[in-house]
Amino acid sequence: MFWRGFQVQRRVVGALLIREIYSRFGRETIGFAWLIAEPLVFAIPVLFTWRAIRNPHEHGLPLMPFLWSGYLPILLFRHLGGRALLFIRANATLLYHRRVTIFDVFLGRALLEIGGNLTALLVSFAVFYCIGEMEVPKDLPMFYLGYFYMIWWCVAAAMIIGALSERSEWVEKIWQPYSYLYLMFSGFFYLADWLPLGLRNAALYQPYTQAYEIIRGGIFGTTVRTYGDPLYTAFALAILTVLGLWLMHEARKFLVLE
């Protein structure tokens, strides 16, 4: 029974994934290529521009790995969050098929964004590695764990944002300024170690700042002092995930179809 349910869900999510690719990128092969290229087209010029206008070292750290590990999670957050706005309404027609739940629709989209982001992460790393701007992360398992937490955070946040946007149009309005402010306070530009004590303790309540700490700890190893706490992060993200799932479940009740 459970296994059959799982099979159905896997098929449905697969079908949604393919449908999402078709409807977003068209049916030509360039569409699939664009899925991978899209984050790169954003990331590479931005990273090179920063590289050009700033010192190659920041607080004694090489700038490129720092920006790279900061910017790719930002892309994921903005893509997942931005796409989640009003996603239930936009996909209402899919909900006519009772096998398709909003969780499947969300999962299909999220998998596509995560897949695109991870590919961009890999390709951009390869580019920077080849031109000698980056080295392999010092502590790979730690880096993976940090990036895993980052993906988890983006997924949980997207669920919450997507579900709330169905209830109030304010969420859509606030999203734009919020996603810019997020650049500032998320941990993209800083390590907790650079902050004064009071601010540092406050920042470390944020699960995404935690994830950034763990990612940076993975990249730079013992050359930097990081404050990531994997247990706290997992705990905070689990709470946000439960909240997101509950809000999505509730959002279904608010849905009005044509």
Added chain:
Amino acid sequence: MISAVDITKDYWTEGRVHRVLSNVSLTVGRGEKVALLGRNGSGKSTLIRLLGRVELPTSGIVEQTMSVSWPIGWAGGVHPILTGNDNMRFIARIYDKPFDELKAYVEDFAELGKFLSEPLRTYSAGMRARFVFALSLAIDFDCYLIDEVMAAGDQRFQRRSHEELFEKRADRSMIVASHVAEIVKSYCSRALILHRGRSKMFTDLDLAFDIYNDL
């Protein structure tokens, strides 16, 4: 069997509660065909969407022991940006039906020819209805939920769809929202009249139509 027990459905419009259905109950057994009658806005489509579990009732429950189609109507279930073929692929995947089989059936039944490789948004309302109708018939359901769409297409299509739906699938259940007395009287055994959120079941279809015409 599909059954709606004591269903109430509210919508919020501009901060006010609008009760579309109030304590409506309906049970349809295997092979039974039931009509929904009511004026525009009386809640026929809402009831069909609730039975199809597309929307959730404010209170009350919907339960079923047979497979139920998605609500077959003018809207819903297909994606306007995707082509007819891609929509068919999607439906084939989620309902686990071989694509070739589904395509052959839809091609034959909807008679859309080369339009199947065009996006659905380029279809006329009639073509779209024919497409959705053909798609849903290509998947095997115990119970079909049909919302108005019976009037779609030209005479030839109507004749063929009656044949497919009421003759070849005479053993299936159907819940049909329709204004067409001819269809209801020749195929349905009961009619549920919806008016101002209330409902009443009639087994005498002539009486049901007399009342419906006076609403």
